[in-house]
Amino acid sequence: MILKTEDLAFHYGKKEIFSNVHFQIESGEIVGLTAPSGFGKTTFVRCLAGFETPTKGKIISNLPKTRGFNPIQLIFQHPERAVDPNWKLGKTLRESWEPSAELKEELGIKEEWLQRYPNELSGGEIQRFSVLRALNPQTKLLIADEITTMLDAITTAQIWHTILKQAKINQMAILVISHETKLLNSICSRIESLDKRNYS
Ligand SMILES: Nc1ncnc2c1ncn2[C@@H]1O[C@H](COP(=O)(O)OP(=O)(O)OP(=O)(O)O)[C@@H](O)[C@H]1O
DSSP: OOEEEEEEEEEETTEEEEEEEEEEEOTTOEEEEEOOTTSSHHHHHHHHTTSSOOSEEEEEEOOOOBTTBOSEEEEOSOGGGGSOTTSOHHHHHHHHOOOOHHHHHHTTOOGGGGGSOGGGSOHHHHHHHHHHHHTOTTOOEEEEESTTTTSOHHHHHHHHHHHHHHHHHHTOEEEEEOSOHHHHHHHOSEEEEOOGGGOO
16 A cells, blocks of 8 residues: 555535545556546645645655655646746756656657746647656656546557556556546556545
8 A cells, every 4th residue: 555545535614525435545656536526636636745734634655755756646636736837847857856857758748848948849749748747757656646637549559558658667656537437447457436425
């Protein structure tokens, strides 16, 4: 087990977003997470990555504590919100790691993009960049929150091909949030639901 939650709950004020969540993921495992819109999937993974503090329950991690780098990397649906608008992308990337030219090419990333600011790239181009940044070999759990929703089918396939290949090389686990059942069924070994109506 690399990460586990016990009886996790989260509230915004008095409003319960989710409760009683027992979740576990193993090294190298690829798990899907579903629930209808607004049921707290993003909030749950923000708790896992340490961006939110749950109101109840525990998150138990066996991941190494690396200075300056979070082994749990989160990629969002809106990647432009996750990069510093005042930094050229090359600087943002170097802050994480120095990927090979082959990996950049596999993700269809052009060297010249790295000389640009985020507002000088399309949403899809920034998303490829976000994936490249998150594929740092120190990443042990990649959380992909609706990352290919705005992309065409060919780009989606290309990005997932690269992520799955790198996950094998680095023994990286992946938690995939998606409304696309076909995608989840094709890449995940199990699919968990945050929808309380599915709890036994
Ligand atoms: N800062 C906030 N303050 C109050 N409520 C919030 C805040 N952020 C999110 N919420 C509410 O929490 C609930 C869960 O939101 P969340 O984004 O986690 O759901 P989701 O399952 O990921 O949704 P989607 O599938 O639409 O992306 C929603 O009802 C949302 O309106």
